[in-house]
Amino acid sequence: MITIPKKVEYSIILIAYLAKNKQGSVSLTHVSKRLKLPYRFLGQLAGKLKEAGIVTSREGKSGGYELVAGWQKKNLYDLMEALGENKRMVKCLGDGECSRAAECDLRTIWNKVEKNFIDQLKQIKLEEI
Helix, strand or coil, X not given: CCCCCHHHXXXXXXXXXXXXXXXXXXXXXXXXXXXXXXXXXXXXXXHHHHHCXXXXXXXXXCCEEEECCCHHHCEHHHHHHHCCCCCCCCXXXXXXXXXXXXXXXXXXXXXXXXXXXXXXXXXXXXXXX
């Protein structure tokens, strides 16, 4: 069964919280306490989300994180890619990782499953969360 890594799950929770917040920037300390999520882990995730152009941050007393304009256009695949979770579903689909690739009857099926999964992730916009 496919599982969603904690970093994807917590990032979605963070994005949803920021989307509901209408008061500007929110500190990660506040988010961590309010949502009972580990502060350091949130800090790592927020950094990746900032690099991906999903959140922005400000330092200082009234600083914190907020969503950037246009964040809604990003999709779940964009998020997973930003977090480094765009790995192959089946390891053997990677280039040169399977000595049986040329004669494998299942490779076509796994490629089809993976393509459909990625297509579904791309259809789910972050604004839907």
